[in-house]
Amino acid sequence: MDAPENANEDFVDPVSTNPEHYRVLFDNERVRVLEYRDEPGDETTPHRHPDSVMVTLGAFRRRLSVDDRVFDAVLEAGEARWLPAQSHSGENTGDTPTRAIFVELKAPPLEPDASPLGPS
Incomplete structure (x- = not known):
């Protein structure tokens, strides 16, 4: 799988x-959609997201490590959050997946597409 176009060499x-x-759910020239799943106690190795x-x-609940910073995050179901490009690793510190x-x-963004709206 190719790295997203706006990612750097790292x-x-x-x-x-x-x-x-x-797991990749969808991938095209503009976006890639990933599903993430883990269980309590699971950890990830360092990786980068655009x-x-x-x-x-x-x-x-998660503990995230970004460079030399470590912080805990508590997130509720149904939240949508903007994440700027970053490298990190994480650990599920809670008791839920x-x-x-x-x-x-x-x-x-590409030039406007004249095609009609609809599934692709």
């Missing part, structure tokens, strides 16, 4: 580094 694809947790929107499918969808942005 791109470490979470689907490659953590395939037991990340600019993304994360949608939580269930409530969960983590379930989330990531919509990773790949490229700047």
